[in-house]
Amino acid sequence: MAALWHRLDVWARRMIPAGLSIVLVMLTVIPLPIPGYAAIVPMLVLCSVFFWAVHYPSLLPPLVIFLIGLVQDVLTGAQLGQGAVVLLLAYGAVVRQRVFFRNKSFLVIWWSFMIVALGAGFLAWALASLFGGRFIPPGAAFVQVLVTIAVYPLLTGILHGVHKCLPRED
Amino acid sequence: MEYRRPGLITRLAMPFRGMGQRFILASLVIAGFGVLLLGSGGAAFVDRIRIAVADVATPILESAIHPVEAVERGAANLRELVNLRSENTRLRQEVARLRAWHGAAQSLAAENSALRTMLNYKGPERHSFITARVIADGRGPFVRSVLVNAGARDGAAKGQAATAYGRLVGRVTLAGARSSRVLLITDINSRIPVVIAETRTRAILVGDNSARPRLRFLPENVGAKPGQHVVTSGHGGVLPPGLAVGRIEAAGAGVYRVRPLVDLNRLEYLQIVAFASVGAPDDEAQAEGKSRGRP
Numbered sequence: 001m002a003a004l005w006h007r008l009d010v011w012a013r014r015m016i017p018a019g020l021s022i023v024l025v026m027l028t029v030i031p032l033p034i035p036g037y038a039a040i041v042p043m044l045v046l047c048s049v050f051f052w053a054v055h056y057p058s059l060l061p062p063l064v065i066f067l068i069g070l071v072q073d074v075l076t077g078a079q080l081g082q083g084a085v086v087l088l089l090a091y092g093a094v095v096r097q098r099v100f101f102r103n104k105s106f107l108v109i110w111w112s113f114m115i116v117a118l119g120a121g122f123l124a125w126a127l128a129s130l131f132g133g134r135f136i137p138p139g140a141a142f143v144q145v146l147v148t149i150a151v152y153p154l155l156t157g158i159l160h161g162v163h164k165c166l167p168r169e170d
Numbered sequence: 171m172e173y174r175r176p177g178l179i180t181r182l183a184m185p186f187r188g189m190g191q192r193f194i195l196a197s198l199v200i201a202g203f204g205v206l207l208l209g210s211g212g213a214a215f216v217d218r219i220r221i222a223v224a225d226v227a228t229p230i231l232e233s234a235i236h237p238v239e240a241v242e243r244g245a246a247n248l249r250e251l252v253n254l255r256s257e258n259t260r261l262r263q264e265v266a267r268l269r270a271w272h273g274a275a276q277s278l279a280a281e282n283s284a285l286r287t288m289l290n291y292k293g294p295e296r297h298s299f300i301t302a303r304v305i306a307d308g309r310g311p312f313v314r315s316v317l318v319n320a321g322a323r324d325g326a327a328k329g330q331a332a333t334a335y336g337r338l339v340g341r342v343t344l345a346g347a348r349s350s351r352v353l354l355i356t357d358i359n360s361r362i363p364v365v366i367a368e369t370r371t372r373a374i375l376v377g378d379n380s381a382r383p384r385l386r387f388l389p390e391n392v393g394a395k396p397g398q399h400v401v402t403s404g405h406g407g408v409l410p411p412g413l414a415v416g417r418i419e420a421a422g423a424g425v426y427r428v429r430p431l432v433d434l435n436r437l438e439y440l441q442i443v444a445f446a447s448v449g450a451p452d453d454e455a456q457a458e459g460k461s462r463g464r465p
Binding site: 026030061063065070071074075078080082084088089091092124125127141 | 191195223224227351353359380436
């Protein structure tokens with residue numbers, strides 16, 4: 001019985017990264033009474049995906065990222081598939097460089113996040129313009145990237161707290 | 171108790187890491203591009219996915235909004251308490267002012283009905299509407315649209331107008347069972363046939379993701395003037411005519427933009443107008459028109 005509880009506990013905790021990402025999707029779209037929030041709302045899910053890809057990639061498998069991306073696209077009204085492609089490519093890029101991130105200081109990781117966020121913002125803009133069939137002025141996307149980069153340290157602090165109560169990686 | 175690790179699934183998945191994961195990732199990226207391509211081609215199943223996911227998410231988002239609303243209401247109450255005195259004075263003045271208007275409106279209404287009887291005028295039909303809460307505000311950098319918690323089950327349908335306090339904010343582009351997506355008039359894909367109320371000049375209100383959509387396709391040599399009102403024309407039969415949209419602002423030589431009457435950044439409740447359009451461009455309405463047996 002105890003073993004069962006233990007395994008349930010481990011599985012529940014393994015769901016945390018995915019669950020948290022879904023919460024961040026909702027936080028992105030819920031109409032908060034902050035003036036101007038919606039126009040510059042940061043890419044919170046990108047922060048989350050980047051964080052788990054750097055520290056704990058096995059807890060956020062590609063299929064889960066794909067599904068989270070689709071949910072995000074539906075709720076934000078973006079082209080279906082846009083968020084999924086952006087998140088997956090960001091995840092892939094980070095996981096490939098995972099050895100680089102080992103024992104690196106926060107500043108280095110934040111710097112890397114800037115590059116990933118810029119790439120993700122550009123890709124999202126390109127996909128939205130290409131598949132939406134209309135050229136979209138890129139200014140707002142750029143502002144969103146800057147806000148995302150600014151928010152990352154705060155979010156990463158919260159995620160580190162969550163990271164501590166997860167079971168250790170095998 | 172022994173701490174068992176690695177677990178069964180992890181052990182099974184172990185050999186697939188590396189190559190396998192990379193393969194899965196690549197396939198999913200390709201799948202994502204496939205969905206994008208199908209979606210831009212207008213595949214029906216992409217819309218079905220959107221509807222299904224939105225319908226599932228609706229009750230979750232509805233419950234997530236409650237705490238936000240509670241905080242908002244608390245803050246509003248506090249503000250009201252602070253401003254009670256000045257608000258009271260302002261309201262007294264407003265009541266006095268409105269009393270005068272009330273008298274004027276009554277005599278105008280009487281005159282109007284008398285004139286209508288003389289002309290045998292058939293006025294615009296009254297539309298029924300559904301009030302819905304905005305549950306997801308998807309205004310990232312690329313789209314200007316919101317998700318509301320009313321769908322086909324409540325009477326919402328694709329193409330209907332979405333208004334706030336009787337002013338146009340957008341139209342329904344996708345209706346699920348319990349949720350609908352409303353494309354705002356500022357979205358880059360929004361095209362609304364309008365007329366300038368003062369001159370009855372037709373134009374198209376074209377969104378470009380900025381706060382002020384542009385007034386285009388104005389007839390040449392019939393300019394617009396800043397300050398004039400823009401209302402829906404009802405052309406195309408999709409939107410009801412006469413819905414207030416905004417006021418014209420000049421933006422450079424020959425360029426006119428429209429400032430919406432509603433603050434689209436703070437939408438809470440919308441009214442979806444169920445408008446029985448006669449000449450709607452979908453098959454059902456056309457069939458209906460035929461069966462009515464026009465002369």
